Amino acid sequence: MAQTTHPPGTGGHAASGDGSNRRDFLYLATGAVGVVGAASAAWPFISSMNPAADTLALASIDVDLAPVAEGQAITVTWRGKPVFVRHRNAKEIEQAKTVNLGELRDPVADEARVKKPEWLIVVGICTHLGCVPLGQKVTDPRGDFEGWFCPCHGSHYDTAGRIRKGPAPANLVVPTYAFTSDTKIRLG
Amino acid sequence: MAQAQASKFKNPVVNWIDSRLPIFTMLDHEYNHYPMPRNVNYLWAFGAIAGIMLVIMIATGLFLAMQYSSHTSLAFDSVERIMRDVNYGWLLRYVHANGASMFFIAVYIHMFRGLYYGSYKAPREILWILGVIIFLVMMGTAFMGYVLPWGQMSFWGATVITNLFSAFPIVGDPIVTLLWGGFSVDNPTLNRFFALHFLLPFVLLGLVILHTAALHVCGSNNPLGIDAKGPQDTVPFNPYVTLKDGFAVVMFLIVFAFFVFFMPNYLGHPDNYIPANPLVTPAHIVPEWYFLPFYAILRAIPDKLGGVIAMFGSIALLLALPWLDTSKVRSCKFRPIYRQFFWILAIDALVLGYAGAMPAEGSWLLIARIGTFYYFFHFLVLLPVLGKLERPLPLPNSISEAVLKGAHAKSMEKA
Ligand code: HEM
Ligand code: FES
Numbered sequence: 160m161a162q163t164t165h166p167p168g169t170g171g172h173a174a175s176g177d178g179s180n181r182r183d184f185l186y187l188a189t190g191a192v193g194v195v196g197a198a199s200a201a202w203p204f205i206s207s208m209n210p211a212a213d214t215l216a217l218a219s220i221d222v223d224l225a226p227v228a229e230g231q232a233i234t235v236t237w238r239g240k241p242v243f244v245r246h247r248n249a250k251e252i253e254q255a256k257t258v259n260l261g262e263l264r265d266p267v268a269d270e271a272r273v274k275k276p277e278w279l280i281v282v283g284i285c286t287h288l289g290c291v292p293l294g295q296k297v298t299d300p301r302g303d304f305e306g307w308f309c310p311c312h313g314s315h316y317d318t319a320g321r322i323r324k325g326p327a328p329a330n331l332v333v334p335t336y337a338f339t340s341d342t343k344i345r346l347g
Numbered sequence: 348m349a350q351a352q353a354s355k356f357k358n359p360v361v362n363w364i365d366s367r368l369p370i371f372t373m374l375d376h377e378y379n380h381y382p383m384p385r386n387v388n389y390l391w392a393f394g395a396i397a398g399i400m401l402v403i404m405i406a407t408g409l410f411l412a413m414q415y416s417s418h419t420s421l422a423f424d425s426v427e428r429i430m431r432d433v434n435y436g437w438l439l440r441y442v443h444a445n446g447a448s449m450f451f452i453a454v455y456i457h458m459f460r461g462l463y464y465g466s467y468k469a470p471r472e473i474l475w476i477l478g479v480i481i482f483l484v485m486m487g488t489a490f491m492g493y494v495l496p497w498g499q500m501s502f503w504g505a506t507v508i509t510n511l512f513s514a515f516p517i518v519g520d521p522i523v524t525l526l527w528g529g530f531s532v533d534n535p536t537l538n539r540f541f542a543l544h545f546l547l548p549f550v551l552l553g554l555v556i557l558h559t560a561a562l563h564v565c566g567s568n569n570p571l572g573i574d575a576k577g578p579q580d581t582v583p584f585n586p587y588v589t590l591k592d593g594f595a596v597v598m599f600l601i602v603f604a605f606f607v608f609f610m611p612n613y614l615g616h617p618d619n620y621i622p623a624n625p626l627v628t629p630a631h632i633v634p635e636w637y638f639l640p641f642y643a644i645l646r647a648i649p650d651k652l653g654g655v656i657a658m659f660g661s662i663a664l665l666l667a668l669p670w671l672d673t674s675k676v677r678s679c680k681f682r683p684i685y686r687q688f689f690w691i692l693a694i695d696a697l698v699l700g701y702a703g704a705m706p707a708e709g710s711w712l713l714i715a716r717i718g719t720f721y722y723f724f725h726f727l728v729l730l731p732v733l734g735k736l737e738r739p740l741p742l743p744n745s746i747s748e749a750v751l752k753g754a755h756a757k758s759m760e761k762a
Contacts, residue, residue, distance in 0.1 A: 205525070208539065214529045234626060239531040241626045283626075284531075287651055289510040290503065290628040310630055311507065312646055312707050328651045 219347030221339065224278065232295045234283060237346045241283035241291055242334060243307075244344075247318060252276050254305065255319035265330045269319045272333050280344065281320040282334050285309040287327035292316060307331070377563055382581035383588045384569035386750045390464075391567060391588075392595030393457040398555060399596055400450040405548050407443040408492075411436075415495065417541035419534045422497035423622045441611040447489050448614045449603045451637035454482060463689055465677030466568040472669040474561040479665045481554045486638070488547040491540040493635060498619030503632045505532045505540070511645075514655040531625060571749055572677030573742055580746035633704055640696050643703030644722070647715040657719065664726050671726055673734030681740040685733050692725050 217238050224244065227233055232245040247255070255269040273279055285292050287309065293299040294307035294316075302308030302315035304323045309316075314325030321330040336346045351366035365371040414433050416425040429436035458478070461467055467475035494505045509526045513519040528535030566575065575581050582588070606613065614636060618629045634642050641658050648654035664671075679686040695718050702715035743749035 208525050208528055210524065210527075210529050211535070214535065217530075236626065239529065239533050239625060287510075288507040289513075290507065290632070291626060311628065311632055326646075326649055326651055326654065 217347075219345055222344050222346060223342065224344065225342040229277070230297070234295055235346070237282075237334065242346060243279075243281050243283040243295060243320070243331070245279045245295075245318075247277050247279055251305065251318040255279075255317060255321075258317065258319075258321075264322050264328070267319075267321065267330060272319050272321075272330070274336075274338060278344075279318070279320060280333065280336055280346075281331035283307075283331070285311065285314055285327055286322065286329040286331065287312055287314050287325070292331075377559075377584075378589070379583065379585045381563065381584040382575065382578070383567055383584050384575050384580060384746055385582045385587075386569050386571060386746055387567060387588070388570055389591070389595055390456065390460040391569075392592045393453050393460060395592040396596055396599045397450065397453040397457055399600075400446060400453055401548065401551060401555065404443065404446050404450060405552070407439050407446065408545070408548065410439050411443055412545060415541075417495065417538050419497060419537055419623070422495060422537060426496040438607075441607045443492075444615060445603065445606045445611060447492065448635070448637065449599070449606070450485070451489070453599070454485065455637075458482070459693060462692075463679045464568055464570060465572050465672070465674075465679070467669045468672065468675075468677050469669070470565045471561075471568065474558060474565075475669060476666055477554060477558040477561060479662070481551060481558060482665075483662065484547055484551050484554065488544060488551065489635065489637070491544040491547070493619075494537065494540045495544060496619060497537060497623045499621045499623055499627075499629050500616045500619040500632065502532060502623035502625065503628055504634055505536065507632065508634075509536075511655050511658075514652040516652075533625075568677060569746060570678060570680065571743060571746055572680070573746060576745050631706060636700065636704070639701075639703030640699035641703075643699040643715040644719045646703070646707040647712070647719040657723075661719075661722060664723075668726070668730075672730045673732075674737065674739070675734075676739040676742065681742055682733075682737060683740065684737045685730075688725065688729055688733070692722070695721050695725070 220235065220237055222233075222235050222244060224246070227244065227246045229246050230248050232243060234241045234243055236242070245251075252269070258269075260266040260268060269276075272281075283291050283295075288311060290309050290311035292307035292309040292314070294301040300308045300310075302324070304315050304317035306316040306318045306320060306323075308314070309325065309327065312326050314327035315323050316327075316331055317323050319330075320333075322328070334346055336344050339345050352369060354362045354365040354369065354372065356362045356365050356371055361371055411429065414425065414429050414436060416422060426440070429440050431437075433439075461475065461478070490504070490508060494501045509523055509532060512522045512526065515522070524530075526536070527533065528539060569575070616633065616635075618632075621629075633639070641661060644661050645654045645658040648657050674682060674685065676682055679689055698714065699718040699722065702711050702718060705711040707715065
């Protein structure tokens with residue numbers, strides 16, 4: 160191979176039989192370096208699309224729970240997303256606690272989803288494709304399990320925000336929050 | 348070596364250019380003398396119509412972009428300003444918005460033409476695959492364009508569609524964050540969608556050029572699905588096809604103009620005239636009509652990942668079509684059984700489209716499921732099996748024989 164393709168008079172050693180192997184190796188090595196180079200050049204471009212520092216720095220927010228009466232719910236915006244704060248009544252807490260975990264698609268006990276049983280705090284975004292479920296107003300449809308109902312493709316959530324029926328794969332997400340006093344929370 | 352090529356053009360300027368860059372020779376070859384099967388019907392005009400639509404979209408889009416602001420706090424109002432204050436802004440926007448629909452109508456007819464006459468079969472596989480890629484890029488472009496006016500449908504359409512990617516395990520959520528550039532669809536998302544919406548039509552233009560280049564290697568198929576065997580089977584592109592296509596384009600533009608001037612919002616959704624509100628999802632969100640069959644497939648599957656895979660799969664399937672159809676006969680004209688299934692598929696697509704616009708409950712969900720099943724059944728089972736079992740009708744010997752019926756054709760062949 161190398162003997163026939165090599166122009167005469169340029170480096171006789173390449174014609175010594177193993178030249179083509181060596182050349183193949185050099186091609187591959189050059190190619191590999193090229194791929195690594197292209198990938199590292201692409202990285203800043205791709206990375207620039209991820210959330211920027213100011214977006215990430217979106218401050219945490221404080222929410223005063225005092226005005227929310229039992230049975231009521233409010234929606235607050237946090238990091239551009241709605242967060243549902245629901246003041247559950249005794250019946251709703253009871254419903255959430257007595258469910259047999261074996262029946263749940265995403266089994267989590269109610270106790271693990273709340274800090275105080277009367278306050279359920281979840282991100283108000285359906286885990287299917289991101290619509291905002293209905294159920295914050297008393298007049299809204301709340302689905303078969305009296306929590307929330309997502310009209311987009313029909314997901315039903317219970318009074319602990321757990322998925323019970325419909326296409327959504329997971330429970331409504333519980334955001335990071337802490338009680339800063341008896342009636343105040345800080346989200347984030 | 349370094350000598351100008353000889354050129355046959357009489358005009359000295361054309362000749363001078365052509366002998367240095369043979370672009371006139373190329374055009375003359377591809378759009379003047381280029382042989383077209385003499386029997387192509389009006390369905391063959393939809394490629395040209397789609398091409399014209401792309402030009403119209405780029406032209407109107409460019410001028411809209413001069414007035415549009417891609418910031419969440421300005422976008423909606425800037426579109427309203429285009430509608431009310433910018434000279435002819437209403438016209439540019441209505442032509443662009445309805446143009447997207449007309450573009451899809453043209454492309455869907457173009458694709459079903461290919462399905463009916465077997466235009467995807469050897470040697471036109473790459474031509475067909477390029478077409479499917481064009482279709483995918485078009486869908487992406489239209490989706491991102493619809494987000495730009497930043498109405499309720501823009502916002503929630505963007506939310507639902509970007510969330511599709513979250514269905515994939517592990518990589519899903521990072522991909523969605525990467526698409527959004529944040530924690531939800533927000534200003535960074537709108538900005539990048541505008542940049543991409545501006546870019547992709549030019550990518551489309553490049554793909555269309557490749558598509559036509561691949562076409563001109565083997566030439567157009569025709570209603571009989573048999574190859575042209577010589578000059579007696581063809582006519583020169585110009586004037587025969589330029590005029591025929593031109594007439595079809597004018598007819599199509601009349602329908603287009605009817606929408607633009609008499610029912611410009613008919614194909615749109617009124618909720619998109621409500622500014623985007625991240626806290627309230629409209630009661631019933633639907634995509635633009637041209638995505639409805641795929642939306643129906645997505646919702647038909649009761650599992651998130653499954654639905655997403657079925658939806659993408661229904662399009663990816665088309666890439667494999669040249670190998671799924673095992674019949675050697677191209678045109679449906681000579682495939683009596685397949686022809687009937689073709690029409691069932693066409694009806695299935697319409698039914699899926701209708702089901703996609705209805706709430707995904709009760710009987711509509713059931714209909715969408717049956718339609719989805721049939722869609723996959725058609726491509727994955729019927730096509731491979733039918734090609735083996737069906738007995739095609741006898742093919743004519745040549746296009747001219749079939750078209751000119753005997754005696755006259757013989758005399759042409761001698762000539
Ligand atoms: C393949 C071609 C294209 C398709 C299918 C397409 C599709 C769309 C759609 C569906 C909309 C939303 C219309 C509405 O509801 O108001 C839109 C808006 C827009 N497009 Fe395009 N487009 C294309 C090409 C372009 C190009 C080439 C540009 C710029 C150079 C552009 C710039 C814009 C702008 C600025 C808007 C927002 C204004 C508006 O909403 O009318 N488009 N596009
Ligand atoms: S987004 Fe809620 S059910 Fe699909």
